[in-house]
Each structure stands twice: as structure tokens, then as C-alpha cells.
Amino acid sequence: MGNKSQLYMLESCPFCWKVRGLVEYLNIPYDAISINPRKAKKLLPSAPEWTKTPVWVDEDTSVIVDSTPIMIHIDEKYNQGNLWNSDDIQRRDEWKEWVDTRLSKATVPILYGSLLSAFTTTLRVSKMEKFGFFSRRIYAWAGFIVMWGFIARKRVKSDGRKPKKLWHDLLDEFTQAFDNKPFFGGEKPDMIDFLAYGYVSSISPFSQFKHIEEHQPGISWFQRMKNQSKS
Ligand SMILES: N[C@@H](CCC(=O)N[C@@H](CS)C(=O)NCC(=O)O)C(=O)O
CATH class of the missing domain: 1.20.1050.10 (Glutathione S-transferase Yfyf (Class Pi); Chain A, domain 2)
Structure with missing residues (x-):
């Protein structure tokens, strides 16, 4: 069995809501890890280079940061890029x-x-x-x-x-x-x-x-x- 993907997030962070809306729509199993906002620098797997939420840890353990790139990655990996592909x-x-x-x-x-x-x-x-x-x-x-x-x-x-x-x-x-x-x-x-x-x-x-x-x-x-x- 592979690992489950993880989303490091804050409950009130708009950028985290973006990722959550997408993974829920695509029905991707993941663990939501709500962190203490004061401890982001210690707790995020992307720290110290990137200390903002959300951070996505893929099932293959790769770490992806920044909400829009995370969403494009998820769409590409789990949804054949159907949402991001465009005729225009x-x-x-x-x-x-x-x-x-x-x-x-x-x-x-x-x-x-x-x-x-x-x-x-x-x-x-x-x-x-x-x-x-x-x-x-x-x-x-x-x-x-x-x-x-x-x-x-x-x-x-x-x-x-x-x-x-x-x-x-x-x-x-x-x-x-x-x-x-x-x-x-x-x-x-x-x-x-x-x-x-x-x-x-x-x-x-x-x-x-x-x-x-x-x-x-x-x-x-x-x-x-x-x-x-x-x-
Ligand atoms: N461009 C980033 C912005 C993320 C962001 O600013 N997140 C806030 C929480 S809502 C944060 O972690 N701020 C802490 C900081 O800037 O150090 C994204 O879209 O993910």
C-alpha cells in the first residue's frame, strides 16, 4: 500500500481552501494536517525554504508548494490534466x-x-x-x-x-x-x-x-x- 497524500494547512487559509475544494471534487484520499499557525516554520515539510500553507506531500512523498501549482500538479497526476487543459x-x-x-x-x-x-x-x-x-x-x-x-x-x-x-x-x-x-x-x-x-x-x-x-x-x-x- 502506498502512502496517503497529505495536505498541511490552516483552517482559515484561503489558499488551503483552494486545494481542499479540488481534492474533494476529485475524490482523492488525503490526510488534512491542520498545523498551529505559530509553528509553521517548524512543522512544514517544505521549511525552511517555504514556510507558507498549503503544502502538499504527494503519495510518492514529493513535496509541492504554492496553491495554484499544487492544484495543477494534482489535476495532472490524478485527473489527466482535464481541468487545466484548455482550448484557449x-x-x-x-x-x-x-x-x-x-x-x-x-x-x-x-x-x-x-x-x-x-x-x-x-x-x-x-x-x-x-x-x-x-x-x-x-x-x-x-x-x-x-x-x-x-x-x-x-x-x-x-x-x-x-x-x-x-x-x-x-x-x-x-x-x-x-x-x-x-x-x-x-x-x-x-x-x-x-x-x-x-x-x-x-x-x-x-x-x-x-x-x-x-x-x-x-x-x-x-x-x-x-x-x-x-x-
Ligand atoms: N502564494 C501562496 C500564498 C500562501 C500564503 O500566503 N499562505 C499564508 C496563510 S493564508 C501563510 O502561510 N502566511 C505565512 C507567511 O507568509 O509566512 C499560495 O498560493 O499558496
């Missing part, structure tokens, strides 16, 4: 870039963009992650100041839009690229759908997801993606 490489590559820069940068503003949302998010994250006894409490009570004050506030200010408006604009742009089909990939989702699905689903444990639910074409696509994973 230029469209695919442009949208990969768009999703991994525009959507990836929009998760922090919606989760931490005001003092209140930063507070509720940090409290929830402190419960989701495998912190130690003291660091859980420190994170819950001090983390929101850091996330809001040093990271999110600057991003919201430089964008100029309220986080909800930002997300609605992005979801407009994304769903309009479907050309009246149910998915970016057409009748079936492709890799671009899964990259985007990861970022959107990472917001789903938080109350701010209500802003996403108010975007009709966006949430309809999200539900279709969710149903795909179940079938």
Missing part, C-alpha cells in the same frame, strides 16, 4: 492571473476591513485554528488590531470601495466572463472555477459571507460548484 490558453492564463491577484487580495478587506469585522473574524479564526492555550487568547484579542490596523485598512483605503462593493464588482466581472454558461469552464467547471471557488468558499465560515450571498449570479455559481463536489 490565453484566456485561461489571463484569468488565472486575475483570480490569483484580484480575488486573492479581496479576502482581507471583506474579513478585516472594519474594526468590527476584524474583531469578529479574529475571534472566529482563534477558534478554528490549532493555537496553543495562550496564543489563542492573545490572537483573539490582539490579532484584530494588527489585521485591521496594519493590513486591511490600507488596502481598503487604496482601493476606495467598500469591501462589499469590491466583491460585487469582482463577481460581476468573473460571472460575465462565463458567456451565459453555468461555469467559467462552460457546461462543466475548469481549473479557473476551482481557483475562484477556493477564495470565495474561504469566506463562508464568516458572517461577512452574507455580502457574497447578496450577489445573485455569484452565489448561484457558488452553489453549482458546491453541488459538483457532492456528486
